[in-house]
Amino acid sequence: MSRRARQAVFGTGAAVLAxxxxxxxxxxxxxxxxxxxxxxxxxxxxxxxxTANVVASLTFDLRGLDTLGEEMILLGSxxxxxxxxRPRPDEKPHAxxxxxxxxxxxVALISYVFLPLTLLLGFDLLVHGHLTPGGGFQGGVVLATGxxxxxxSGGYDALRRLRPLAWYEWVEGxxxxxxxxxxxxxxxxxxxxxxxxxxxxAGTVPILNILVGxxxxxxxxxxxxxxxxxxxxxxxxx
Numbered sequence: 001m002s003r004r005a006r007q008a009v010f011g012t013g014a015a016v017l018a019x020x021x022x023x024x025x026x027x028x029x030x031x032x033x034x035x036x037x038x039x040x041x042x043x044x045x046x047x048x049x050x051t052a053n054v055v056a057s058l059t060f061d062l063r064g065l066d067t068l069g070e071e072m073i074l075l076g077s078x079x080x081x082x083x084x085x086r087p088r089p090d091e092k093p094h095a096x097x098x099x100x101x102x103x104x105x106x107v108a109l110i111s112y113v114f115l116p117l118t119l120l121l122g123f124d125l126l127v128h129g130h131l132t133p134g135g136g137f138q139g140g141v142v143l144a145t146g147x148x149x150x151x152x153s154g155g156y157d158a159l160r161r162l163r164p165l166a167w168y169e170w171v172e173g174x175x176x177x178x179x180x181x182x183x184x185x186x187x188x189x190x191x192x193x194x195x196x197x198x199x200x201x202a203g204t205v206p207i208l209n210i211l212v213g214x215x216x217x218x219x220x221x222x223x224x225x226x227x228x229x230x231x232x233x234x235x236x237x238x
Contacts, residue, residue, distance in 0.1 A: 050193040051202040056130045060208040067208075071176055071215055078172065078219045085226040111153030118146030126213040130202040136209045140216025148224060156228065165225055172218035179211040 029035075046057035059067050125139030151159040182204055193203050 048193075049203050049205060050196050050198075051205050052131045052196045053129065053133065053135075055133070056135055056205055056209060057202070059135065060130075060205045060212075064208065067212065068180055071179060071212060074216060074219050075172065075176055078223050081223050081226050085230055108153045111149040115146060115149040115153065118149060119143060122146055122213075122217070126210050127199070127206070129209040129213070130206045131197060131199070136212030137216050139213040140218075141220055143213070143217040144220035144224065147221060151228070159228075163221055163225070165222060168218040168221045172215050172222065175211045175215040175218070179208060179215065182207055182211060 042054055042058050042062060045061055046052075046054040049057055049061060051057035051061070122139045122143035122145075125134040125142060126136060129135035129139065147163060148159065150162055193201055195201055
């Protein structure tokens with residue numbers, strides 16, 4: 001795509017975004033009012049869905065389309081980073097092997113200890129996001145961060161073997177699509193609500209929460225992989 005074509009695409013998108021932003025700002029209620037219908041509806045919806053965490057009910061029930069939009073922003077960011085950081089024709093692997101440099105023993109030991117604990121914490125945030133503070137976005141970031149502790153403990157080669165990027169790219173795309181489909185099914189909310197503070201409750205809220213978590217985690221892994229590839233394995237002719 002030529003420079004002029006890219007500028008035309010950007011200009012068209014920016015103009016549409018500006019119009020939508022102006023319309024949204026014009027429709028906002030007056031600042032500082034004493035009426036808070038959104039707050040009242042959020043609490044009522046959380047109680048109706050037997051969701052102990054009102055924030056989770058808000059994110060995955062009342063404003064599920066917004067959450068889907070946020071996930072699409074992350075997906076677009078990952079795609080943009082992959083496109084911008086792809087190897088150029090003048091880039092090649094480093095002459096010296098920077099991927100197998102020795103690690104410090106203290107750092108390696110701490111990373112080995114905290115790697116399973118961090119992954120366990122990430123899964124706990126995903127599963128219990130509708131019961132306690134936390135949720136899919138936070139749990140996905142924790143999972144991606146915990147996985148990269150392997151880079152500090154075992155080196156880049158160990159990390160590269162554990163995270164085949166093709167798998168994570170598919171996981172991010174499939175979970176994003178599944179989130180949209182599950183959100184459509186949420187219109188009838190066929191899953192049982194259960195009781196507040198029970199793991200199996202809140203209808204489809206925990207399902208949407210877990211899908212977002214895997215999408216965010218996979219996207220973060222793919223995103224970090226591009227930066228690590230540029231910093232560790234590639235060098236330019238200049």
